[in-house]
Amino acid sequence: MDDLFIAAERDKPEVDFKFSQHHLRLSGESFPENAMAFYGPLVAALMDYLGQTKDTNITVDIELRYFNSSSTKILLNVFRMFDQASTSGNTVILNWRCDPEDDTIAEFGNDIANDFITLKYNAVATV
Amino acid sequence: MNIEIFRGYRQFVTEQGVLFYYDGYLSQPIITAMSETLRGKLEIEDRANRATRKVFSAFIEMMQNIVHYADGRWVGDNSAAPAPYGNVAVGRKNDRYYIVSGNTVATSHVERLQSKLEAIRAMTVEEIKAEYKRKLRTDEQDENSKGAGLGFLTVARDTSAPIEFLFEPITGTGNALSFFYLKATV
Numbered sequence: 001m002d003d004l005f006i007a008a009e010r011d012k013p014e015v016d017f018k019f020s021q022h023h024l025r026l027s028g029e030s031f032p033e034n035a036m037a038f039y040g041p042l043v044a045a046l047m048d049y050l051g052q053t054k055d056t057n058i059t060v061d062i063e064l065r066y067f068n069s070s071s072t073k074i075l076l077n078v079f080r081m082f083d084q085a086s087t088s089g090n091t092v093i094l095n096w097r098c099d100p101e102d103d104t105i106a107e108f109g110n111d112i113a114n115d116f117i118t119l120k121y122n123a124v125a126t127v
Numbered sequence: 128m129n130i131e132i133f134r135g136y137r138q139f140v141t142e143q144g145v146l147f148y149y150d151g152y153l154s155q156p157i158i159t160a161m162s163e164t165l166r167g168k169l170e171i172e173d174r175a176n177r178a179t180r181k182v183f184s185a186f187i188e189m190m191q192n193i194v195h196y197a198d199g200r201w202v203g204d205n206s207a208a209p210a211p212y213g214n215v216a217v218g219r220k221n222d223r224y225y226i227v228s229g230n231t232v233a234t235s236h237v238e239r240l241q242s243k244l245e246a247i248r249a250m251t252v253e254e255i256k257a258e259y260k261r262k263l264r265t266d267e268q269d270e271n272s273k274g275a276g277l278g279f280l281t282v283a284r285d286t287s288a289p290i291e292f293l294f295e296p297i298t299g300t301g302n303a304l305s306f307f308y309l310k311a312t313v
Contacts, residue, residue, distance in 0.1 A: 011159045031162075031187050033155035033194065066180070068187050069277035073263055102180055104285070111260065 001052070004045055012038060013064060019049050022056050027063040035070035043074070046081060055089040058082070063097035063126065064105070072108065076115075083116035093120045100125045143218055146172070150214040153197075153230075158190045165217060172219065178313050181285040182224045185311045186217060188285075192278040193230040223287070224313040234305045237294045244309075247279055248289045255283045288312040 001019045008014035013028040024046075032038040060082060067075065082092045096109035106123070113121035128136070140148070146168045149161060165186060169179040190213070197211040213230035232240065250258065259280045283290050291310040296302055 010163065011155065031159075031191070033191070066183065066187075068184075068191065069281040070191075073277065076263055101177060103177060104180065104184065115264075 001045075001049055004042070013067075015042060017042075017045065017049075019045075022053070022058045023061070024058070025061040025063070027061070029066050030064055030071040030075075031066065031068035032071070035068070035074050039071070039074045039078075043078065043081070046078065050081060050085040050088075050090075053085070053088070053090060057091045057093065058085070059093045059095065061095045061097065067105075076112070079112050079116050079119065083118050086118035091120060092118070093122065095122050095124050097124045097126050099127070143216075144220040145216055145218040147217040148215070151212065153190060153194050153211045153213050155191075155194065158187065158194065161190070161215075162187060178224060181313045182217065182226060185226050185282045185285045185313060186215070188278045188281045189226060189228045189309060189311065190215065193228065195278075197230045197232065225310060226313070227308065227310045229306060229308050231297065231304050232294075232307045234296060234300075234302050237305050237307075240307065241292075241294065244279060244290065244292050247283045250283070255280065259284050282309075282311050286311045286313055 003019055004015060004017040006012075006015040008028040011029060011031050011033075013026045013030045016025040016027075018024065062075075079094070082094070086092055094112070096112070098105040098109065100106055100123075109121070109123055113119065113123075147161070147165050151157075162183065166179075166183060169182060173179050193213040194211050197213060211230070213228060215226065215228040217224070217226050219225075247255065247258075259277065262277055262280060279290070291312075293308040295306045295308070297304045297306055
């Protein structure tokens with residue numbers, strides 16, 4: 001499966017899905033006008049990837065500085081997909097990188113860790 | 128506007144602690160450009176602390192709400208504008224930030240919006256957080272919503288005082304359009 005890279009825009013994150021290395025990263029800002037339109041193809045690629053991946057360590061790095069409500073809703077569904085992928089013998093490591101001063105993003109990370117207990121969740125403080 | 132009036136206007140803006148004011152068409156590129164200006168100003172104010180992040184978040188949700196939901200596209204002179212139109216002021220007064228926005232909505236939506244906003248106003252901070260989490264995790268979709276339907280709740284989550292609002296019929300529209308003001312305090 002081909003790796004997927006999309007350069008960041010002012011209102012859209014950088015997408016760096018190195019499927020070949022089982023290392024997926026999202027970073028930057030996320031407040032596109034239509035979150036479904038932006039994330040739809042990414043979700044489809046992830047479903048493809050997760051559907052054909054077994055007994056693998058998958059590392060997911062999330063370093064988003066800001067995401068709006070519609071992005072939040074989609075991200076939650078993405079983490080649910082990773083959680084479900086864990087039942088195929090995969091181990092998903094989620095590195096949640098945020099400024100600890102940012103309570104909204106830190107709290108959302110905690111919620112994900114509590115909701116999806118199969119994810120190996122690491123809160124990583126950025127400066 | 129003559130210089131004297133402009134002088135008074137400037138003075139008023141300074142007294143109200145306005146950091147940013149915009150009146151005009153709204154679109155995603157405009158929101159994105161405004162967000163950069165606003166973030167720059169907020170960072171000068173207050174090196175990216177908790178409050179400024181919440182101001183930024185409330186601002187984006189309020190502006191995207193207008194782009195998603197504004198009706199009528201009223202520009203104030205009976206002509207229909209080609210794009211959503213709105214206005215917004217962000218400022219700091221008495222150690223609190225405020226974001227006030229205004230836009231046109233169809234009067235037929237006022238009752239529904241009003242009850243939605245009243246319900247949020249009646250909630251405690253804990254109830255707002257719980258409702259936000261619940262809505263985030265359900266697939267229920269408001270048939271009138273084009274976004275995630277979480278805009279007002281997100282604004283309420285980011286504020287330190289209940290959200291305030293006002294609806295006002297726009298004269299000359301045959302009661303078809305109303306003006307909707309929304310205020311968030313962080």
